[in-house]
Amino acid sequence: MEVSFSRLQIIFLLLLSLGISNHVLIIPHLLKAAGRDAWISILLAYVGLIVWSLILYWILKSMSTLSFQSWIEGRIGKIGFNVIGGGFALYLIVAGMMIVFDTTKNVNIYFLPRTASAIVILSFIFLAYCAARGGLKTIVYMSTVLLPVVWILGIGVAIMTKNSKDYGMLQPILTEGIGPDLRGIVVVFGGSIDLMVLLLLQHKLKKPLNYSTVFVLLTLLVGLIMGPTIGSLASFGPIQAENFRFPAFEQWRLVMIGRHISHVDFFAAFQLMAGSIVRTALIIYFLAQLIGRGSEKYSKTIMICITVVISIPSLLMISDISMQAFIQRYFYTYSLWFGVAITAILFMITYMPHRREEAQ
Numbered sequence: 179m180e181v182s183f184s185r186l187q188i189i190f191l192l193l194l195s196l197g198i199s200n201h202v203l204i205i206p207h208l209l210k211a212a213g214r215d216a217w218i219s220i221l222l223a224y225v226g227l228i229v230w231s232l233i234l235y236w237i238l239k240s241m242s243t244l245s246f247q248s249w250i251e252g253r254i255g256k257i258g259f260n261v262i263g264g265g266f267a268l269y270l271i272v273a274g275m276m277i278v279f280d281t282t283k284n285v286n287i288y289f290l291p292r293t294a295s296a297i298v299i300l301s302f303i304f305l306a307y308c309a310a311r312g313g314l315k316t317i318v319y320m321s322t323v324l325l326p327v328v329w330i331l332g333i334g335v336a337i338m339t340k341n342s343k344d345y346g347m348l349q350p351i352l353t354e355g356i357g358p359d360l361r362g363i364v365v366v367f368g369g370s371i372d373l374m375v376l377l378l379l380q381h382k383l384k385k386p387l388n389y390s391t392v393f394v395l396l397t398l399l400v401g402l403i404m405g406p407t408i409g410s411l412a413s414f415g416p417i418q419a420e421n422f423r424f425p426a427f428e429q430w431r432l433v434m435i436g437r438h439i440s441h442v443d444f445f446a447a448f449q450l451m452a453g454s455i456v457r458t459a460l461i462i463y464f465l466a467q468l469i470g471r472g473s474e475k476y477s478k479t480i481m482i483c484i485t486v487v488i489s490i491p492s493l494l495m496i497s498d499i500s501m502q503a504f505i506q507r508y509f510y511t512y513s514l515w516f517g518v519a520i521t522a523i524l525f526m527i528t529y530m531p532h533r534r535e536e537a538q
Contacts, residue, residue, distance in 0.1 A: 181314075181315045181382075182382060182383060182384040183314075183318055183382055183383055183384065184383070184384055185383060185385070185387065185391050187318050187321075187322055188318070188379060188382075188383060189391070189394070189395055189398075190318070190321045190322045190325045191317065191318050191321040191322075191379075191456070191460070192373075192375070192376075192379075192395060192399075193321075193325055193395070193398055193399070193402075194321045194324060194325045194328065194452065194453050194456045194457075195317075195321070195453065195456045195457040195460045196372045196373065196375070196399055196457070197398075197399060197402045197453060198277070198450070198452075198453025198454055198456075198457050199273075199277070199369060199372060199457065200369060200370070200399050200400075200402040200403045201332075201402045201403070201406055201426055201449075201453070202280065202284075202424060202426055202427070202450065202453075203276060203277070203280055203369070204365060204366065204369040204403055204510075205403065205406055205407055205410065205425050205426055206422065206423060206424065206425060206502070207365050207502075207505060207506050207510065208220075208362055208365045208366060208403070208407060209407070209410065209411075209416070209419050209420045209425060210420050210506060211358060211361040211362045211364070211365050211506070212358045212359055212361060212362025212365075213354070213358055213416045213420060214347070214348065214349075214350075214351070214353070214411065214416040215351055215352065215353075215354075215358050215359045215362065216362050216407050216411065216416075217348060217404060217407055217408050217411065218351055218352075218359055218362070219358075219359050219360075219361075219362025219363050219365070219366055220362070220366050220400060220403055220404050220407060222359065222363050223362070223363045223366035223367045223370070223400075224366075224397075224400045226363070226367060227366075227367060227370055227396055227400065228393070228396070230367075230517075230518075230521065231373070231389075231392050231393060231396050232389070233521055233525055234373065234374065234376070234377075234392065234521060235387070235389045235392050236525065236528060237377065237521070237524045237525060237527075237528055238376060238377065238380055238386065238387055238392070239386070240527075240528040241377070241380055241381070241386075242386055243380075243381055243386060244381060245381040246263075246377050246378050246381070247259055247263070248381075250262060250263075250527065252532045253527050253530040253531070253532060254527060254530065262520065262523065262524075263468045265516065265520060266374075266378075266464075266468060266520075267465055267468045267469060269371075269513070269516055270461050270464055270465050270468075271465065271484075271487060271488060272509065273372070273461060274458060274461040274462070274465070274484075274487075274488030275487075275488050275490070275491050275492075276505065276509070277454055277457050277458055277461070278299065278302065278303060278306075278458060278488050278489055278491075278492050279491050279492045279496075279501055280454075281302060281450060281451070281454040281458075282295065282298045282299045282302055282492050283423075283492075283498055284423075284424055284427065284450060285298050285302070285447070285450075286298055287423065287424075288424075288427065288443070288447070289444075289447060295492070295495060296493065299489060299492045299493055300489075302451075302454070302455070302458075303458070303485055303488075303489050305455050306454075306455050306458035306459045306462060306485070307459075307462060307481060307482070307485045309455060309456070309459035310458075310459040310460075310462035310463045310466070310481055310485075311478065311481060313463070314382060314463060316459075317456060317459050317460055317463060320455075320456055320459075321456055324452040324456070325452075327448070327452070328448075328449050328452050328453065331445050331446075331448070331449055332405070332449065334445075335429055335430055335433060335445075335446075336405065336409065338432075338433045338434070338435070339409065339413060339429055339432045339433060342413055342432045343409065343412035343413050344412055345408075345412045347411055347412055347415050347416065348408065348411055348412065364510055364511055364514055365510045366400075366403060367510075367514050367517075368509070368510030368511060368512075368513035368514035368517070369403075369510060369513070370396075370399060370400070371513050371514065371516065371517030373392075373395070373396060373399065374517060374520065374521075375460075375464065376392070377524075378464055378467070378468075406425065406426035406429065407425075409426075409429050410422070410425035410426065410428070410429065413428075413429055413432060414428070423498075426446075427443065427446050427450070430442065430443035430445060430446040431443055458488070461488070462481055462484050462485055462488070463481075465480075465484045466480045466481045466484060469484070
């Protein structure tokens with residue numbers, strides 16, 4: 179019997195899995211692109227994302243209770259699904275490579291500098307694979323348990339570092355013109371394209387999504403970018419914040435509990451691992467569904483292959499500088515164009531008749 183999930187459970191899942199990208203992966207590139215104006219870029223991108231979310235909701239409404247595959251094949255056939263599904267799969271593979279690389283790099287830099295990178299990578303990817311193999315039910319239930327703890331810790335670090343922040347550092351704005359702000363918008367918008375995974379999830383819901391749920395989810399995800407971005411700028415200033423590899427993580431190093439307790443950044447490690455394992459497991463699960471077409475016979479083999487593929491950049495010890503330069507120059511720009519193109523195509527598909535209905 180197939181398990182269905184409530185809207186709240188899916189919100190928990192996406193806040194943890196997509197939120198780790200918004201909270202950790204995007205911010206270093208956003209600060210490099212927009213500097214002091216990063217928070218302005220987030221506000222401007224949010225306006226554009228609201229418009230985009232209306233189109234995304236229209237597509238979700240057209241799908242109703244159909245799966246993404248059934249909906250597309252019913253209108254443009256299997257070849258059409260292979261093209262669109264292939265695009266999604268490529269995007270998810272790159273996103274998977276990024277999260278594995280960044281997570282293991284963070285652990286190596288801050289916690290296990292003398293441990294072989296291969297051990298860290300294999301341990302992490304094994305946990306993610308086990309969660310993915312357990313199915314969507316396992317991943318969703320992990321999220322519902324972990325997210326409240328992660329959220330409480332996030333609120334805690336914001337409160338405990340308030341005396342270390344100078345919000346005057348957020349101004350003046352537009353000192354270098356509109357160029358940095360536009361580059362920042364591309365990073366925020368490109369990183370938020372992740373929300374399209376709703377297309378792969380809606381048929382698992384007890385009831386189709388309404389727009390208020392999509393809007394709340396989008397707003398919370400944008401808030402997960404805004405909070406640590408403003409916190410980094412106010413804590414360290416725009417120049418120093420740009421130089422940090424993981425600005426959100428560095429804020430934990432400012433935390434003091436009383437006069438004698440510090441170095442509580444292991445809480446940040448918990449936040450990172452909780453979000454990263456769920457995100458990686460969800461990516462493996464989605465890729466298995468897209469590539470294996472739901473085949474139970476080959477799903478485990480496909481998951482193993484996917485797990486190996488998304489681990490390749492990390493296992494090959496690709497330079498962190500090269501990887502970050504690639505992401506900064508190409509990923510968010512192409513992610514933005516991919517999201518806009520796929521959204522436009524799917525929007526046009528909503529006006530095409532369902533082939534089976536025509537046959538009847």
